[in-house]
Amino acid sequence: MKVLLTARGDNLDAKMDERFGRADYFIVYDTDSKEFEAIKNPHINDQGGVGISVAKFVLQKGVDAVVSGSYGPNALDVLRTGDLKLYSTKGGSVKENIELLEEGKLEIFNT
Amino acid sequence: MSKELVVISGKGGTGKTTLTASLASVIKNKVIVDADADAANMYILMKPEVKHKELFKGNPKAVINTDRCIKCDQCRQLCRFDAIYVNSDGEYVVDELKCDSCKLCQIACPVEAVDMKDVYSGQWYESETAYGIMVHAKLYPGAENSGNLVTMVKHRAHLIADEKNIEYILVDGSPGIGCPVISTISGANFVIIVTEPTVSGLHDLKRVKKLCDSFKIKSGVVVNKYDLNSQKTEEIEEFAKREGMPFLGRIPFDKCVVDAIVNLQIPYEACDSVKHAVDEILSKAMELL
Amino acid sequence: MKIAVTSGKGGTGKTTIATMLAKAAENAQYLDCDAEEPNGKFFLKPEIEKTIPYTELVPKINEDRCTFCEKCADACAYKALVVMGKPLNKVMFFDELCHSCGACAYVCPVEGALVEIEQEVGLFNVGKAGNIDFVEGVLNIGEASATRLIATMKKRFMNDKKTVILDSPPGTSCSVVETIDGVDFVVLVSEPTPFGLSDLRLTVELVRDMGLPFGIVINKAEKENSLIDDYAKKENIEILYRLEFSRQIAEGYSKGILPFDKYAGDFKKVLKRIEELI
Numbered sequence: 208m209k210v211l212l213t214a215r216g217d218n219l220d221a222k223m224d225e226r227f228g229r230a231d232y233f234i235v236y237d238t239d240s241k242e243f244e245a246i247k248n249p250h251i252n253d254q255g256g257v258g259i260s261v262a263k264f265v266l267q268k269g270v271d272a273v274v275s276g277s278y279g280p281n282a283l284d285v286l287r288t289g290d291l292k293l294y295s296t297k298g299g300s301v302k303e304n305i306e307l308l309e310e311g312k313l314e315i316f317n318t
Numbered sequence: 319m320s321k322e323l324v325v326i327s328g329k330g331g332t333g334k335t336t337l338t339a340s341l342a343s344v345i346k347n348k349v350i351v352d353a354d355a356d357a358a359n360m361y362i363l364m365k366p367e368v369k370h371k372e373l374f375k376g377n378p379k380a381v382i383n384t385d386r387c388i389k390c391d392q393c394r395q396l397c398r399f400d401a402i403y404v405n406s407d408g409e410y411v412v413d414e415l416k417c418d419s420c421k422l423c424q425i426a427c428p429v430e431a432v433d434m435k436d437v438y439s440g441q442w443y444e445s446e447t448a449y450g451i452m453v454h455a456k457l458y459p460g461a462e463n464s465g466n467l468v469t470m471v472k473h474r475a476h477l478i479a480d481e482k483n484i485e486y487i488l489v490d491g492s493p494g495i496g497c498p499v500i501s502t503i504s505g506a507n508f509v510i511i512v513t514e515p516t517v518s519g520l521h522d523l524k525r526v527k528k529l530c531d532s533f534k535i536k537s538g539v540v541v542n543k544y545d546l547n548s549q550k551t552e553e554i555e556e557f558a559k560r561e562g563m564p565f566l567g568r569i570p571f572d573k574c575v576v577d578a579i580v581n582l583q584i585p586y587e588a589c590d591s592v593k594h595a596v597d598e599i600l601s602k603a604m605e606l607l
Numbered sequence: 608m609k610i611a612v613t614s615g616k617g618g619t620g621k622t623t624i625a626t627m628l629a630k631a632a633e634n635a636q637y638l639d640c641d642a643e644e645p646n647g648k649f650f651l652k653p654e655i656e657k658t659i660p661y662t663e664l665v666p667k668i669n670e671d672r673c674t675f676c677e678k679c680a681d682a683c684a685y686k687a688l689v690v691m692g693k694p695l696n697k698v699m700f701f702d703e704l705c706h707s708c709g710a711c712a713y714v715c716p717v718e719g720a721l722v723e724i725e726q727e728v729g730l731f732n733v734g735k736a737g738n739i740d741f742v743e744g745v746l747n748i749g750e751a752s753a754t755r756l757i758a759t760m761k762k763r764f765m766n767d768k769k770t771v772i773l774d775s776p777p778g779t780s781c782s783v784v785e786t787i788d789g790v791d792f793v794v795l796v797s798e799p800t801p802f803g804l805s806d807l808r809l810t811v812e813l814v815r816d817m818g819l820p821f822g823i824v825i826n827k828a829e830k831e832n833s834l835i836d837d838y839a840k841k842e843n844i845e846i847l848y849r850l851e852f853s854r855q856i857a858e859g860y861s862k863g864i865l866p867f868d869k870y871a872g873d874f875k876k877v878l879k880r881i882e883e884l885i
Contacts, residue, residue: 215480222480225319226505229473254377254466256686256704263689276319277505281701288691288699298319329644330617330777335802356778357615357806377684398708400758415784415817420708421684459779459813465751493617493777494643497751516861518622518646525644528748546854547861571857579800580832 208238210308211265212301213275217245219302225276228258234301235268238309258282266291274304274313320349320479321607322472322487324506328522330493332514333542336575338490339363340586340596342449348486349475350447352454353468353502355440360490363584366445366452374455374467376439377419380412386431393423393432415460440464442471444478451478465497472505486607495529503530508607509537510566510599515550523554527563537563538606540599544568564606567599609765609790610881611640613775613783615806619798620826620850623865625774626650628794629739630867631874632770637736638760639743640786641776642729642753648743649863653736661744661756662725663707668698672720679711679721702726703751729756733764740769757785770878779813787814791885793821794847799832807835811842820884822847824877845884848877 213230214221224230229251236243250260258278262285265273274294278286286293293316296304307313325341327334339360342350352360380401382393387410394402394410401416402423412423414437424432439461445452453475455467475487491502503509509530513523523539530537539558544551551568558565570591578588585592612625626647629637639647666679666688675695680688687704688711691697715721729746742764746753753776765771775786787793793814797807807823814821821844825835828849839846850856850870859865 226473226476229469253686256701259686259689259699259701259704263691266691279504281704284699284701285689285691288697327617329646331619332617356780357617357809359616359802359805362801362805396709396713399755415781416788418706418708419684420706420710421682422708422710422713425682425710425714457780459809460781460784460816462781464780495746495748496643496753496782498780500749500751514618514861517649517863518644519861521646521649522644525748532749543857546857550861571854576800579802580834582801 208272209235209270210238210272210274210305211235211268211270212304214301217247219243219300219305221301223276223296223298223301223304225296225298227275227278227282228261230275235270236305259285262286272308274308278316320476320485320487321507322489322505323603323607324489324491324503324509325512326491326499326502326509326526327493327512328495328526329513329519332512332519333569334512335359335363335490336579336585337510337512337540337542337569337596338488339584340592341600342488343584343586344596344600345486345488347484348450348488349479349484350450350452351471351475351487351489352452353471353489353498354492355455355457355464355467356492356498358454358456360452361454362582363579364447364449364452366443366447366454368443368445370444372442373438374440374442374470376437376461378434378436379414379417379419380421380423381433381435382410382412383431383433384409386429388429388431390428392426392428396422396426440467442467442474444474453478464492465501468498468501495525499526499529500533503533503535506535508603509535510540510603511537512540512542513554514543515541515547515554520550520554520557524557527561536606538566538603539563540566541568543571546571564602566602567595569595608882608885609771609773610792610794611773611775611787611790612794612796613787613810614777614796615779615810616798616803617777619796619803621777621796622646622650622774623860624794624796624824624826624850625772626865627867627870627874628878629772631871632772632878634769635738636740636742636766636769636771638765638771638773640757640760640773642744642746642756643776645743645745647774650865651736651739651741653734653741655732655734657733659731659733660727661729661731661759662727663755664709664723665702665705665707665726666700666711666721667724668700669720669722670698672717673698674717674720676716678714678716682710682714684708684710703749707755729753731760731764740766752782754782754785757782779809783813784817787817787819790819792881793819795821795823796826797823797835798827799825799829799834801834804834804838807838811844822881822884825849827852847880848873
């Protein structure tokens with residue numbers, strides 16, 4: 208399974224970034240191979256429609272799940288067109304959130 | 319993750335900055351944000367010492383290259399913002415204040431005579447104050463995009479708060495219900511709406527309350543200068559009750575407030591009447607935050 | 608004669624001054640351009656004769672015809688359109704991001720795939736307040752900007768044969784620019800506090816940039832406080848009038864009552880002075 212987490216830094220020890228659209232980094236982690244890729248948010252300095260652009264970007268990454276804090280309404284509309292699960296983080300590091308996810312202890316984001 | 323407390327008003331001049339500055343003087347451990355970039359006033363009472371300053375880029379504006387322009391008139395006809403006109407020399411010119419950065423003129427120009435030029439629409443600052451770190455901004459007169467500037471300063475404030483483990487973010491918003499206000503309230507944990515007991519105050523409160531509701535953001539109300547019209551104050555309280563909106567408190571009409579501001583003092587520190595009222599408002603707001 | 612009344616800071620008494628001027632003028636039309644929070648009606652108490660919806664054009668996608676080429680999404684500077692699906696099979700539109708510029712419709716290569724339709728984003732109330740022609744613009748809640756609504760209101764309703772008083776939104780942003788653009792004179796209302804002065808400076812900068820003649824009205828003026836007077840003197844700006852600070856006016860205002868009769872003479876003089884200055 209491939210999961211994307213929004214983070215403050217470019218490695219697994221980085222703190223989670225609770226903002227979806229305005230997160231500094233995206234960490235794409237493969238739970239099978241245990242490999243990850245860190246991507247700097249390409250839309251962070253966009254003038255508007257950031258949530259939409261990031262959501263589209265995330266869908267294009269072809270991940271199965273996303274872990275973030277707060278998803279904006281527009282971002283949610285776009286994310287829901289894809290087949291992926293959304294999770295809410297309660298903070299902590301990227302690594303901790305991956306562990307929680309694998310143990311099935313992360314809260315599913317709804318509304 | 320720090321908690322964000324936002325003060326807005328709908329109607330201008332109801333005492334939003336008076337209340338925010340007063341809250342800033344009581345709440346410990348917070349980053350202060352002046353999100354009213356259009357008419358920023360917090361700096362007057364907070365007396366910030368600017369530590370870091372950056373230009374804020376607005377949306378790029380169209381510029382017509384007169385050497386290449388063949389005066390086909392396409393762009394002028396297409397522009398829905400009436401931003402393109404022919405000057406007295408017969409040249410096609412873009413009015414920067416009216417240009418909305420949609421790029422339609424550039425897309426439509428048959429000879430690629432339109433360039434999009436970056437413009438700066440304001441500045442933002444990170445400052446030290448006696449009340450904590452403050453992030454504030456100034457929009458150049460006539461500039462648009464205050465919504466983006468608001469998003470930007472709030473983002474900065476969150477980064478600072480995370481880095482320094484600061485618990486609260488206190489935001490002074492702008493009047494109205496338009497884009498800067500929408501940007502100000504989005505992501506807020508609680509919004510305090512300051513109103514005054516006047517027909518306009520109640521009317522504007524209703525509109526801005528509806529705005530908060532439509533973004534599913536919790537809000538409570540404060541009546542400033544409540545004794546100016548006790549009947550209207552009651553009406554506002556009734557409205558709040560009907561709407562299930564917490565009524566946070568009332569601040570009296572006190573000449574002391576104007577005198578404090580004229581002397582560049584924070585009303586909370588200068589006026590007992592304000593101190594009592596704000597202490598009560600804050601304790602209620604903190605329960606709801 | 609077209610006079611815009613504006614102020615950098617909100618709540619300085621812009622609407623008080625604008626409605627007083629409208630009452631004092633012989634043949635007045637009052638346009639409430641503060642469409643985010645229009646309040647002039649509370650004081651002029653007009654009889655509304657017509658309510659006219661204000662619409663803007665937004666794209667509507669016909670997915671049967673759409674080829675999902677993404678040209679519209681690429682052209683949209685505001686990112687209001689996005690094409691989704693794998694393969695691409697869905698166009699999503701976010702109307703609150705749309706500025707109705709028409710770029711999407713212009714670039715769409717397939718006839719009938721993207722058409723523009725009218726969407727209501729506000730309304731105009733048109734009526735009479737005694738002899739005064741009254742028009743107000745009201746922006747729907749959740750809409751980002753009143754700028755185009757104001758432009759349309761001026762184009763559609765402004766009557767050049769009248770003394771037009773435009774009650775502007777506060778601040779110095781695009782909606783203020785739109786309101787004061789093309790007027791003959793701008794009245795800047797300020798109050799003698801450091802907040803009032805700080806915001807007044809910004810408005811002066813804007814009005815000077817736009818090359819418009821202007822003067823200041825000080826509201827809530829007090830004899831011992833010369834904050835605005837000193838500034839105006841230094842900047843060589845005329846003070847048109849000082850409306851005294853009075854708890855009575857404030858209390859009247861709270862009920863929607865202004866002392867029009869008491870000050871009618873004063874405001875007639877202000878109008879006359881403005882006429883001389885144009």
